[in-house]
Amino acid sequence: MPLVRGGRIVxxxxxxxxxxxxxxxxxAVLVPAARFLADANxxxxxQAPVGVIWPNDKNVSELxxxxxxxxxxxxxxxxxxxxRAYSQARLLRERHNYRGELRATGQVLRDQFVFLLRxxxxxxxxxxxxxxxxxxxxxxxxxxxxxxTGDGRMTVARSRLKxxxxxxxxxxxxxx
Amino acid sequence: xxLYDEFDRTLLTERVDEFRGQVARRLSGELTEDEFKSLRLxxxxxxxxxxxMLRIAIPYGTxxxxxxxxxxxxxRRYDRxxxxxxxxxxxxxxxxxxxxxxxxxxxxxxxxxHGMQTSGNCxxxxxTDQWAGxxxxxxxxxxxxAELIRQHVTLHxxxxxxxxxxxxxxxxxxxxxAALRIHDLALRMHTNGAGERGFEVxxxxxLGRTPFIAKTIKxxxxxxDVLSYIEAVLRLYxxxxxxxxxxxxxxxxxxxxxxxxxxxxxxxxxxxxxxxxRLALDQAVVDEIATRFQYPxxxxxxxxxxxxxxxxxxxxxAVWHANSVRPHKQPGYAIVTLSLKPVGKPTGDCTADQMxxxxxxxxxxxxxxxxxxxxxxxxxxxxxxxDLPEVFKALDAIEVATPNVNHIxxxxxxxxLDYCSLANARAIPVAQEISKRFADxxxxxxxxxLHVNISGCINACGHHHVGHIxxxxxxxNGEEFYQITIGGRADEKAxxxxxxxxxxxxxxVADVVEDLAEAYLDLRERPNxxxxxxxxxxxxxxxxxxxxxxx
Numbered sequence: 001m002p003l004v005r006g007g008r009i010v011x012x013x014x015x016x017x018x019x020x021x022x023x024x025x026x027x028a029v030l031v032p033a034a035r036f037l038a039d040a041n042x043x044x045x046x047q048a049p050v051g052v053i054w055p056n057d058k059n060v061s062e063l064x065x066x067x068x069x070x071x072x073x074x075x076x077x078x079x080x081x082x083x084r085a086y087s088q089a090r091l092l093r094e095r096h097n098y099r100g101e102l103r104a105t106g107q108v109l110r111d112q113f114v115f116l117l118r119x120x121x122x123x124x125x126x127x128x129x130x131x132x133x134x135x136x137x138x139x140x141x142x143x144x145x146x147x148x149t150g151d152g153r154m155t156v157a158r159s160r161l162k163x164x165x166x167x168x169x170x171x172x173x174x175x176x
Numbered sequence: 177x178x179l180y181d182e183f184d185r186t187l188l189t190e191r192v193d194e195f196r197g198q199v200a201r202r203l204s205g206e207l208t209e210d211e212f213k214s215l216r217l218x219x220x221x222x223x224x225x226x227x228x229m230l231r232i233a234i235p236y237g238t239x240x241x242x243x244x245x246x247x248x249x250x251x252r253r254y255d256r257x258x259x260x261x262x263x264x265x266x267x268x269x270x271x272x273x274x275x276x277x278x279x280x281x282x283x284x285x286x287x288x289x290h291g292m293q294t295s296g297n298c299x300x301x302x303x304t305d306q307w308a309g310x311x312x313x314x315x316x317x318x319x320x321x322a323e324l325i326r327q328h329v330t331l332h333x334x335x336x337x338x339x340x341x342x343x344x345x346x347x348x349x350x351x352x353x354a355a356l357r358i359h360d361l362a363l364r365m366h367t368n369g370a371g372e373r374g375f376e377v378x379x380x381x382x383l384g385r386t387p388f389i390a391k392t393i394k395x396x397x398x399x400x401d402v403l404s405y406i407e408a409v410l411r412l413y414x415x416x417x418x419x420x421x422x423x424x425x426x427x428x429x430x431x432x433x434x435x436x437x438x439x440x441x442x443x444x445x446x447x448x449x450x451x452x453x454r455l456a457l458d459q460a461v462v463d464e465i466a467t468r469f470q471y472p473x474x475x476x477x478x479x480x481x482x483x484x485x486x487x488x489x490x491x492x493x494a495v496w497h498a499n500s501v502r503p504h505k506q507p508g509y510a511i512v513t514l515s516l517k518p519v520g521k522p523t524g525d526c527t528a529d530q531m532x533x534x535x536x537x538x539x540x541x542x543x544x545x546x547x548x549x550x551x552x553x554x555x556x557x558x559x560x561x562x563d564l565p566e567v568f569k570a571l572d573a574i575e576v577a578t579p580n581v582n583h584i585x586x587x588x589x590x591x592x593l594d595y596c597s598l599a600n601a602r603a604i605p606v607a608q609e610i611s612k613r614f615a616d617x618x619x620x621x622x623x624x625x626l627h628v629n630i631s632g633c634i635n636a637c638g639h640h641h642v643g644h645i646x647x648x649x650x651x652x653n654g655e656e657f658y659q660i661t662i663g664g665r666a667d668e669k670a671x672x673x674x675x676x677x678x679x680x681x682x683x684x685v686a687d688v689v690e691d692l693a694e695a696y697l698d699l700r701e702r703p704n705x706x707x708x709x710x711x712x713x714x715x716x717x718x719x720x721x722x723x724x725x726x727x
Binding site: 090142144148161 | 181183184186187190193194198206211214215297327328329330331332333334335336337338411414415419449454455458460461463464466467
């Protein structure tokens with residue numbers, strides 16, 4: 001499963017730790033949520049980066065105390081039509097100001113890329129090779145965005161005001 | 177009319193390109209049908225019993241004559257020469273081929289039309305009063321708000337994969353013509369004690385297997401907070417709505433399980449943390465949207481001109497006028513409803529030839545504008561009263577002047593087993609049979625306002641729960657049976673109907689409706705007591721007795 005980060009396919013430097021498996025002293029690790037919460041402070045004292053896999057039915061505010069030390073949060077799309085992780089991503093980025101890597105994992109297809117980027121994801125475990133290769137092209141597919149999210153893209157409403165100035169609404173709509 | 181600009185056009189072009197790629201990936205096998213399903217649904221493409229169906233959004237039911245002509249072109253070029261108007265102010269084409277869909281969408285995009293978010297688990301087409309902008313009783317044009325919300329939820333990155341579909345309606349009149357309380361979320365504009373305009377917010381309405389009337393969770397929401405409040409509702413729903421059972425996934429179940437009061441509190445808490453952020457509406461943004469709604473250059477006319485008075489001596493014209501023409505907020509003008517319920521024909525269907533003619537009539541007499549109502553009829557929203565005789569002739573010639581608007585034969589029906597893969601029973605032929613029984617307009621006029629709604633399955637696309645007479649098709653041992661309810665209504669006094677008794681077979685549905693109509697005529701206290709009022713006064717029993725006495 002190719003990992004896309006910074007728009008390119010890259011090698012995954014994190015080792016996924018299975019439940020119950022020992023955590024090595026060296027190297028970046030990605031730890032299941034329950035395991036992480038059980039030992040969070042100890043884990044975060046490792047020299048190497050620590051990431052957590054966070055299920056989509058768990059409140060992300062539980063991660064708040066650890067956000068500045070976490071290198072990676074992987075949010076899960078068990079099936080791609082289950083969109084709970086989009087809300088989690090926006091809350092992490094926009095409410096809790098999380099600045100580490102935010103990775104989409106699970107059933108991630110190219111048709112989600114624009115939504116994922118806008119919600120604040122910056123890394124993607126893409127299921128299909130062809131989708132990963134099409135990342136750059138797909139990410140540029142849309143140039144028009146209506147909603148202000150944390151991604152900083154200019155919204156249509158703002159663009160219109162910039163383009164046309166502030167409008168004067170008609171005082172009456174009936175031309176007698 | 178609402179004027180689309182470069183941004184809207186660019187988005188549609190980008191959307192068509194994306195869909196073209198998705199269809200190509202499906203045809204090549206790169207996408208499985210399951211993977212393709214959610215993608216096509218987000219573009220309004222369903223797989224029906226016989227073919228793919230394309231549903232096209234008609235935002236707040238407003239169409240230009242140019243758009244209607246393009247719908248006619250699409251009907252001819254890609255379909256079988258007709259389209260079907262739906263209860264969400266949309267239009268459906270039932271016979272489109274997958275490989276041709278991108279071309280059909282490109283033709284639609286050329287006039288600003290699309291199928292985006294007309295299906296799938298996202299925020300659907302925003303609906304409103306089909307008389308918006310012309311109704312005498314409205315506070316403001318609700319379409320400005322519907323358009324603001326439409327833009328905000330279009331390809332929303334957080335809310336495109338909700339637990340289930342999400343329907344929003346906006347109203348701005350005392351009289352609810354938009355069925356607000358059967359929506360997932362509805363806004364009703366009103367003025368508070370300080371003279372400020374804002375919205376009552378209702379959530380958790382919906383029909384289907386578990387029908388609910390929406391509950392008010394906020395009495396007065398200031399206008400500037402509309403988007404942030406909707407965002408808060410959707411964020412809670414996206415995270416906590418059930419995803420384990422498709423029949424329990426709508427927001428109504430979440431609201432019901434938590435209780436409306438608790439749900440309202442949770443929304444309030446989420447909203448407080450975002451209300452003063454980027455979603456707080458700048459008045460300039462609202463004004464910008466408002467300025468792109470174009471209003472006709474009305475001329476100064478007076479009511480009841482001589483041309484109209486003279487024509488009223490003609491019996492057929494007078495019957496139609498009394499039934500299908502309503503007062504307009506501008507003196508000398510009228511709102512004209514076009515019945516898409518000709519006796520014995522499928523409800524809500526419109527042929528390409530009719531569409532072309534209606535576009536032409538709108539150009540001549542209604543400032544090139546047409547509306548679609550949730551009752552599956554069309555509206556010419558601004559006709560000069562002096563032109564009404566000519567308009568009647570033109571409409572009559574193409575069979576859209578049946579004087580049965582709001583009558584027992586003005587039936588709302590889903591496509592049923594004739595088209596739909598979900599249906600258990602036919603709906604269209606039932607509606608046709610009922611309309612034949614009440615083809616005499618003197619009889620239906622005497623019955624007054626009487627809404628009949630038919631759904632071919634529990635999903636309730638025909639809104640049977642809120643019909644004055646509601647008919648639901650079910651399957652029993654391989655045969656079509658129909659459950660009948662009475663007393664439902666979708667207006668400002670919204671209520672769910674009451675079951676009258678055991679289901680009846682297909683052949684007997686029209687007989688039962690006749691029995692109910694006769695019972696009503698016997699029971700009513702005075703000629704202008706409506707069916708729904710009689711029901712409220714006497715309850716279900718006397719109706720039940722009449723229907724089952726001989727069964």
